[in-house]
């Protein structure tokens with residue numbers, strides 16, 4: 183546990199570009215010498231989270247269908263599309279639907295364009311130079327970014343492990359924008375770190391010691407490293423922007439036993455009315 187926290191602290195001390203480069207270098211020997219599934223990016227490029235790339239994507243696709251009501255003909259928006267972990271399984275599901283994804287990290291979007299968009303014309307990825315101090319040292323302020331899509335154009339929107347790396351004013355803007363581009367009755371499926379009103383960070387492997395009221399930070403120098411929210415705040419935002427809360431489900435990040443159907447992060451599903 184001490185080692186994991188220490189490694190995390192060292193990682194956050196690196197400048198953002200070096201964090202991506204460090205990963206590339208650590209995995210380089212493996213990426214050169216080990217045969218890999220051509221659908222999956224080299225490990226050194228997967229900056230978006232741990233676990234089996236294909237299995238994690240399939241897990242979330244099942245959740246989108248079973249809990250979020252995703253249909254094969256839906257028009258889908260992936261906020262923070264990363265390096266295609268969610269998009270890849272969707273290529274086998276969205277038969278007559280269409281997919282749009284955008285992200286702030288160029289290397290992820292480039293991989294998706296070269297390896298997914300070229301083969302699947304109903305998939306489109308945009309690189310938007312948004313600032314996020316975990317990944318970048320410059321870029322557009324996400325609190326003012328207007329999503330580059332028309333009003334009411336999506337049936338289903340998701341953000342997996344994205345609002346967990348965004349501060350409160352950015353999340354506020356993204357829920358507002360999601361509300362603008364989603365159709366009436368559409369679902370926004372997102373993951374968060376949600377803490378109780380009386381949350382105390384003591385003795386936890388994965389904790390948020392910097393309490394800012396309705397949100398909490400894991401690290402003060404890299405504010406987007408990991409961000410937690412109080413449920414009352416997310417509920418307020420959702421209701422303010424015309425959503426009702428359909429489901430809140432705890433993940434196991436707070437050391438709860440892992441259930442068959444839950445993940446590390448907490449899940450919230452919102453429905454636009």
Ligand SMILES: C[S@@+](CC[C@H](N)C(=O)[O-])C[C@H]1O[C@@H](n2cnc3c(N)ncnc32)[C@H](O)[C@@H]1O
Pocket residue numbers: 229230231261262263264265266267268284285286287290312313314317324341342343344347348352
């Ligand atoms: C942990 S990764 C998850 C990526 C992807 N959703 C997945 O689950 O594979 C977080 C992603 O959010 C992106 N991101 C961070 N801030 C963003 C913003 N303001 N707008 C869009 N994407 C953002 C990062 O570039 C990164 O790709």
